[in-house]
Amino acid sequence: MSLSRSQLQAISVTERVCSAVSLLGTFVIVISFLSSSSFRKPINRLVFYASWGNMMANVATLMSQSGVRLGTASGLCQFQGFLIQWFMPADALWTFAMACNVWLTFFHKYDSEQLRRLEVKYLLACYGLPFVPAFVYFFIETKTRGKIYGAATLWCWVSTPWDFLRIGLFYGPVWFIMCLTIFIYVRTGSVIYQKRQQLNRAGNTESSSTAASLKDIQLSKVTEFSITREIVHTMQVPLEGDGDPISTKSLHTFYCPYSVTIQAGSDLKDSEKTAEQPLGHDQVSTGIQRRATVMETNSAAWAYSKYAILFFIALLITWVPSTANRVYSLVLPHKANFELNYISDTNAANSTTARAAASPSPPPPAPVALTPGPRVAKLQEIFDKALARTLRANSYANFSSCFPTPAKHVPASLESVWRQLNAKLEESAKAEFEDILTERDAVRQLNELDRLVGEAKYRKDHGVGQESVAPHTLPPDELFRSHLLPYMRETQSSLNHKIESVQDENAELAQRVQAQRREIQDLLVGLESVVADLEVAAAAATQFGSDNNLRQEAAEMDEDIRARSEI
Structure with a gap:
């Protein structure tokens, strides 16, 4: 019908x-x-x-x-x-x-x-x-x-009449491709869901341990420090399959600005009250930041699953x-x-659908903030102390001793000149220091060092080993070196083998040269003895004079023998 x-x-x-x-x-x-x-x-x-x-x-x-x-x-x-x-x-x-x-x-x-x-x-x-x-x-x-x-x-x-071709060359291949697609999404989604559960458990454990540690804090110092560090937290989540990890830095990067507040007081009780809250707040902030990192990671993973x-x-x-x-x-x-x-x-x-979504490729890492970190603050402190010592060395007493006459007659004018000179020196020194920081990009570099040190301490404290790094997260020069590393190792091994062979040949040649030297030494000794014998024989030959000439007698005897033989 x-x-x-x-x-x-x-x-x-x-x-x-x-x-x-x-x-x-x-x-x-x-x-x-x-x-x-x-x-x-x-x-x-x-x-x-x-x-x-x-x-x-x-x-x-x-x-x-x-x-x-x-x-x-x-x-x-x-x-x-x-x-x-x-x-x-x-x-x-x-x-x-x-x-x-x-x-x-x-x-x-x-x-x-x-x-x-x-x-x-x-x-x-x-x-x-x-x-x-x-x-x-x-x-x-x-x-x-x-x-x-x-x-x-x-x-x-x-x-x-050709209906079988619809299944064989249309719906059959399409469903085969769809099954492969479904397998990929199910496989990826299941792995992400498992890692999400692991992150949830890790986050809950970390937050509870942070809360327990706050109960044991006892403060008795007068000086109050309130520190908030700017550290980018990165975690490596290993995937099942080929074992490569997913960097949660690609899912979320959390960092906050850095600030330092230092207060001092003489009353111990007041300082205990004031110091207790900022230090506890710092530790709570650290726990909250880590918890937020875990929650953001979970959100990114769940977004992909959806x-x-x-x-x-x-x-x-x-x-x-x-x-x-x-x-x-x-x-x-x-x-x-x-x-x-x-x-x-x-x-x-209606087979056309707008499937616009975020790219699965991980976003670039967040830039290192230019807010001064601990090392930048320490560098600034060292510079300020050095500049203060320099200005103290150029005191008015030292300055006026170089100009005794103006110091005696116009001391007020000389002191004004001294103050202007010191102010100009301080201003130019600070300007040059800022130029050096800007030219060398010192703030960002030192902040990056702070981040690396913080990450290393975190790994050491939590027993996290060195994980493998995803190739696409490496900069071009490191990626290039990593690709060349196997060839460089092979070349190094070949060169080491050749060096060992040449060294063995050199040792053998050295032994042969030493043996030939000893042989030459023996020949020289024998030659010296022959020369000595010749010298002795020559000396003996010179001892006979003209009256006792053996050669002449031998010649006469030879002539006599020849004459008799002819007869």
Whole structure:
């Protein structure tokens, strides 16, 4: 049983009205994004990209049954089916892309720049994947079923003979993507909820311990100190999964101005009364600040949980009725349900929603305040004391001793000159000191040191170990060094190995050189003995004179032997 003419007319009118409202919402999103830079966050950019696909889908739904009335073979009917098949699944893909951004931010610590580099891939995937079947459908036609694009009750889409393609290449992939999206939000929301409970318990424990410690305070000193420090409290909350922590600094950063009040009195009882309240108030303020930090962290975590729940409800409202209608048409192909068709048609026409929300990427840390902290105050105190000693050294007695004649005749004028000189010296010294503080950015640097020292003391007192740091929270130079660290360690290990090898070779060569030196030393000793023998032989040869010449006698004997041999 098909729908009546009045029912089709009601569906068509509702479809076009909802499509017009949806188009208006899409225009608001596009105009807001283009006109204001504050909207250009990662998740809002994805909504902006998805809005163009929703706009084209709404153009298709605005056509309503006009394509069916012109005939399934008409260009309008084929174009309407192409737009629906292409752009309606893209909405679910963009929703999955947003969920992927949330997953990458919370569990892999992606920053806004890394998420921005993924947007080109998201564009290609969200609009490229559904384009393939939508374009291929133009070229498929059989004698028994005809073309794929044809009448589909509400509009031109995948015709009834090809109804299995609606589940296989439309609702099936969409629900698979939606299940992945739901898993991401449930997983992230559950982890945040668990950490929120842990923070609640930690906050309650800390506040009760602070209140108990106040009861034991006993004050007996006369001097009263009322100190409020400017310390940015940061906590590391480890996430389940890959173990990387979420810095609650990204959720909330709490800090207050710094002030110092010092009073003194002689009455011990009065001082006990006055000193007891400021010191207790300081400790209570510290407990309240920590409690406020925990509460703000809980609020941020719960805000994200509500955001994920609303996203999940929007997905269900959009796709559950439409899927139920498709399943109903498969089970009962010859029977149409007006209520399911009406609800699914309305949800399809209103698939564009303004999902503008805060970016999941953590905000930048709060700037270090320029209100003087303890170290800045101490530096100012040291400068004031040094300047006071300098001015005391330039006393009037020392100054007048340098000018005895004016001191004797015009002492009042000389004293006036001395006072003006000291005032000018004090003024110029203070001005130069302020210039140095401004030039070196000393206030901010010392306040940052106060914050680090306070955080270190807090970690030491509470037994908090060094936690890992999220990469996207590092400054560029530290991030660059962290990326180079593995290569530098590998290079250092290789160089150390080469140095050890060269040192071993040098030791071996040194031993060989020492052995050769000893051999040369022995040869020199033998050579010296030979030279000594030669010198002795030469000396012995010079002892014979001309009367006892052995050579001459030997020559005569040789001649005598030759003469006899000839005879």
